[in-house]
Amino acid sequence: MSDAIVEALRIELGEIVRTDAEILQARRHDYWAASHLREWLDTAMESPRCVVQPTETAQVQALLRYATANRIAVVPFGLGSGVCGGVLTTHDVVLLDLSTMNQTREIDGHNLLATFEAGKNGMEAEEEVAALGLTIGHWPQSIAVSSVGGWISTRASGQFSTAYGNIEDIVYSIEAVLPNGDLVQLGKAPRAAAGPDLRHVLMGAEGTMGVVTGVTLSLRKAPETRAYSAFYANSMPQGIEAQRRIMHADWRPPVMRQYDSIEVKRNFPDHAQPDKALLFMVHEGPAARVAVEIADTARIASEAGLTPAASAVAEEWMGKRNHVVAWKDFFERGVVVDTIEISAPWSKIDAIYSDAVASLRSRDGVVNASAHSSHAYRSGVNYYFSFAAVCAPEAMEEMYFDCWDRVMQATIKHGGGVAHHHGAGRLRKPYLVNDLGENGVALLRSLKAAVDPSGIMNPGNLIPDV
Numbered sequence: 001m002s003d004a005i006v007e008a009l010r011i012e013l014g015e016i017v018r019t020d021a022e023i024l025q026a027r028r029h030d031y032w033a034a035s036h037l038r039e040w041l042d043t044a045m046e047s048p049r050c051v052v053q054p055t056e057t058a059q060v061q062a063l064l065r066y067a068t069a070n071r072i073a074v075v076p077f078g079l080g081s082g083v084c085g086g087v088l089t090t091h092d093v094v095l096l097d098l099s100t101m102n103q104t105r106e107i108d109g110h111n112l113l114a115t116f117e118a119g120k121n122g123m124e125a126e127e128e129v130a131a132l133g134l135t136i137g138h139w140p141q142s143i144a145v146s147s148v149g150g151w152i153s154t155r156a157s158g159q160f161s162t163a164y165g166n167i168e169d170i171v172y173s174i175e176a177v178l179p180n181g182d183l184v185q186l187g188k189a190p191r192a193a194a195g196p197d198l199r200h201v202l203m204g205a206e207g208t209m210g211v212v213t214g215v216t217l218s219l220r221k222a223p224e225t226r227a228y229s230a231f232y233a234n235s236m237p238q239g240i241e242a243q244r245r246i247m248h249a250d251w252r253p254p255v256m257r258q259y260d261s262i263e264v265k266r267n268f269p270d271h272a273q274p275d276k277a278l279l280f281m282v283h284e285g286p287a288a289r290v291a292v293e294i295a296d297t298a299r300i301a302s303e304a305g306l307t308p309a310a311s312a313v314a315e316e317w318m319g320k321r322n323h324v325v326a327w328k329d330f331f332e333r334g335v336v337v338d339t340i341e342i343s344a345p346w347s348k349i350d351a352i353y354s355d356a357v358a359s360l361r362s363r364d365g366v367v368n369a370s371a372h373s374s375h376a377y378r379s380g381v382n383y384y385f386s387f388a389a390v391c392a393p394e395a396m397e398e399m400y401f402d403c404w405d406r407v408m409q410a411t412i413k414h415g416g417g418v419a420h421h422h423g424a425g426r427l428r429k430p431y432l433v434n435d436l437g438e439n440g441v442a443l444l445r446s447l448k449a450a451v452d453p454s455g456i457m458n459p460g461n462l463i464p465d466v
């Protein structure tokens, strides 16, 4: 991109167009482990040509109008906590930094709605509604380092999703700027049968269809009570069966997490028992309902063969659940690590677990292959795999992608979905065809071509190459 274009953007947009080295450096990528690895290895990583920091929607419109007319690539950036390479820049790119659009527009306690600009920090949004006795009920582990616009763009899941739903269940309306600069407001009432739900063109689009500039979320009253329960299972399948029965009995503990014995040892050493998996729940809501839920889920767990564990383990998890790891600390110890979330129907999840873990362990250098489940549905559940492998720095990137491929292949082989909540980005792009099918990928490409005919929005991200 030439200097002349940056100057033209300055004339169009003024001082919000930044080219200082510090901001260019800070906005090259998101929290994808592979980008951090490349940075640590000192692999050349290109900065964006400039960073645009809007404070109002009209500025986003002006940028996209200009970018479409001049075929300039624009990569949106929320708070950069994405872990699949949704943000990755080159010198030919304008980085659109939404973190400067971070105001609260309205909190409406009567209709239980709150409207934020897209770059609003998730934790700040939650704290503002919490001060009024309300909650968004969306608690991704990254809540303190992610934006509400990022949640929409990646189809995020919060830790309390089993009762409160994922972001698609919480979003009420989306304000977005299309690549041609047009503004759309999608979502007008609590429910609609007014054609296809166009909010879904933006949800999970990871910056490829336009720019989310505002988000209205449905709120809840803060729960009256919170309580905890926990159980040991003799195996992961036994615990998964207990979860299935709990979901089918129509109980919805907001949090239902199940760790294999390796993860129990690593995360909750005081609660580890030889070869036992651990299932715990956080129950919330009216006190009377919580009491019945605890009693009946305990009955179901016992009938499935589980035995009681100290519920303090769930409280312990609550205290440390929003930890953010520093990839560099692992690289410096000669270890490459990541987590991979997938989901599957109940009937397929056990085979995925055993194959994925076995496949990871069969690779030389892998020192950890483990998993927990964290989001349950009537039809199935997710798994969140962790791997760690020891190798020389120059072998880390190959090791990283091979470990990923092993979990993806085990998921595909047994009929699971390759991405539960982190999105696809540049990392999962090659595997998207598993979930969408060839014709689904073709439909996605057609949609992209219709919405963004100049192909300016986050090129190279999400949409499989032809």
Ligand SMILES: Cc1cc2nc3c(=O)[nH]c(=O)nc-3n(C[C@H](O)[C@H](O)[C@H](O)COP(=O)(O)OP(=O)(O)OC[C@H]3O[C@@H](n4cnc5c(N)ncnc54)[C@H](O)[C@@H]3O)c2cc1C
Binding pocket: 030, 031, 075, 076, 077, 078, 079, 080, 081, 082, 083, 085, 086, 087, 098, 118, 119, 139, 140, 141, 142, 145, 146, 147, 148, 149, 150, 151, 152, 153, 154, 155, 156, 157, 158, 159, 206, 207, 208, 210, 211, 212, 213, 323, 324, 325, 421, 422, 423, 458, 461
């Ligand atoms: C430690 C850690 C824990 C995590 N835990 C969870 C979890 O529990 N649940 C979960 O779902 N995710 C989790 N994530 C992943 C990440 O936090 C989410 O994907 C989050 O939604 C990204 O938000 P962000 O604002 O940081 O987006 P970014 O990383 O800045 O961007 C993500 C993608 O969305 C696009 N984008 C961002 N904002 C906009 C916008 N306004 N308009 C259009 N496109 C946009 C970007 O181009 C990019 O493709 C975790 C990440 C980390 C590092």
